[in-house]
Amino acid sequence: MTRTLNNCPAPAKLNLFLHVTGRRPDGYHLLQTVFQLVDFNDLLHFELRDDDQIRRSTEIPGVPEESDLIVRAARLLQGALRQKNSALAGTPLGANIAIEKNLPMGGGLGGGSSDAATTLMALNHLWQGGLSRQELMDLGLQLGADVPFFLFGRNAFAEGIGESLQKLDTPGLWFVIIQPGVTIPTEIIFSSSELTRSTKPVKMTDFSIGTKKLFGKNDLEAVAVSKFPEVAEAIKWLGNYGEARMTGSGACVFCAFTEEHDADKVLKLVPSQWKAWKAKAMQEHPLAGLLES
Numbered sequence: 676m677t678r679t680l681n682n683c684p685a686p687a688k689l690n691l692f693l694h695v696t697g698r699r700p701d702g703y704h705l706l707q708t709v710f711q712l713v714d715f716n717d718l719l720h721f722e723l724r725d726d727d728q729i730r731r732s733t734e735i736p737g738v739p740e741e742s743d744l745i746v747r748a749a750r751l752l753q754g755a756l757r758q759k760n761s762a763l764a765g766t767p768l769g770a771n772i773a774i775e776k777n778l779p780m781g782g783g784l785g786g787g788s789s790d791a792a793t794t795l796m797a798l799n800h801l802w803q804g805g806l807s808r809q810e811l812m813d814l815g816l817q818l819g820a821d822v823p824f825f826l827f828g829r830n831a832f833a834e835g836i837g838e839s840l841q842k843l844d845t846p847g848l849w850f851v852i853i854q855p856g857v858t859i860p861t862e863i864i865f866s867s868s869e870l871t872r873s874t875k876p877v878k879m880t881d882f883s884i885g886t887k888k889l890f891g892k893n894d895l896e897a898v899a900v901s902k903f904p905e906v907a908e909a910i911k912w913l914g915n916y917g918e919a920r921m922t923g924s925g926a927c928v929f930c931a932f933t934e935e936h937d938a939d940k941v942l943k944l945v946p947s948q949w950k951a952w953k954a955k956a957m958q959e960h961p962l963a964g965l966l967e968s
């Protein structure tokens with residue numbers, strides 16, 4: 676029996692566009708977005724324990740163990756398996772989990788959500804839980820609106836609050852991503868009275884590979900720009916080299932390039948007060964093979 680699963684990537688996502696089309700009675704917003712996986716990631720390491728404890732062996736500054744999405748994902752899966760899979764009665768379902776955190780927090784790159792999805796995939800495998808992709812996606816949605824996408828494992832057109840997903844092929848682009856030096860809590864943007872909540876819904880057939888529409892507007896950007904001048908400044912700077920926009924609820928902004936050397940050139944020019952990275956579009960989650968289709 677496998678006891679460890681090391682070097683499990685938790686990749687970032689970019690929202691190539693993001694429209695807010697309405698609001699549910701519970702306050703959550705209805706969205707339409709294209710999720711793009713990129714090869715910029717956190718790295719998680721898992722080791723089985725001979726008891727039922729979930730232990731985090733690395734600290735994430737500012738994130739106490741109880742609210743860490745990695746620990747919460749592991750506990751959620753443990754509870755679901757105890758309820759569903761009687762074959763596991765008497766088997767310890769514990770793990771030590773270590774993380775190398777590379778993705779900026781509150782960056783709109785979905786880092787915490789991706790960590791949670793990687794945890795669900797890795798522990799379902801190590802604990803031999805046997806949950807299907809759909810079952811893990813249903814569990815993941817309890818942790819956050821972005822989690823199901825990472826479990827879906829492919830680039831996608833998303834609707835609902837982000838959980839209704841259709842596979843979408845996207846171009847093999849290179850991205851320059853800038854962190855403008857602020858952290859933006861998602862709920863500040865969604866709760867703003869300035870937010871436009873009535874963008875007309877589009878159909879998935881309205882856009883296809885390579886069309887401009889794949890890179891439409893992000894409705895959350897105007898709110899973020901008005902509250903955080905740092906975001907406006909980064910969009911303005913990156914906009915000198917292509918179409919720059921914000922991902923998710925910010926703060927990171929990105930620009931797409933067809934050629935890697937163009938991304939390299941721009942990356943070298945990024946002012947030193949900002950952190951910046953180059954990332955390549957991925958078509959599939961690197962752990963997709965752990966789950967059946």
Ligand SMILES: C[C@](O)(CO)[C@H](O)COP(=O)(O)OP(=O)(O)OC[C@H]1O[C@@H](n2ccc(N)nc2=O)[C@H](O)[C@@H]1O
Nearest residue numbers: 702703704788819820821822836837861862865923924
């Ligand atoms: C902005 C996106 O990153 C786009 O991909 C996501 O919609 C946010 O996903 P997330 O970080 O997983 O969000 P959650 O942890 O579920 O929600 C954080 C907060 O954002 C608001 N929220 C989030 C998603 C959504 N569709 N509508 C919302 O209004 C809610 O106030 C919620 O309390």
Ligand SMILES: Nc1ncnc2c1ncn2[C@@H]1O[C@H](COP(=O)(O)OP(=O)(O)OP(=O)(O)O)[C@@H](O)[C@H]1O
Nearest residue numbers: 743744780781782783784785786787788790861923
């Ligand atoms: N493992 C984790 N990694 C990062 N953040 C975590 C984690 N667990 C809990 N959090 C909390 O979640 C918040 C959002 O973190 P995350 O990195 O997912 O933001 P984000 O990139 O803006 O996400 P999104 O695009 O989904 O809005 C953090 O500020 C932190 O308080």
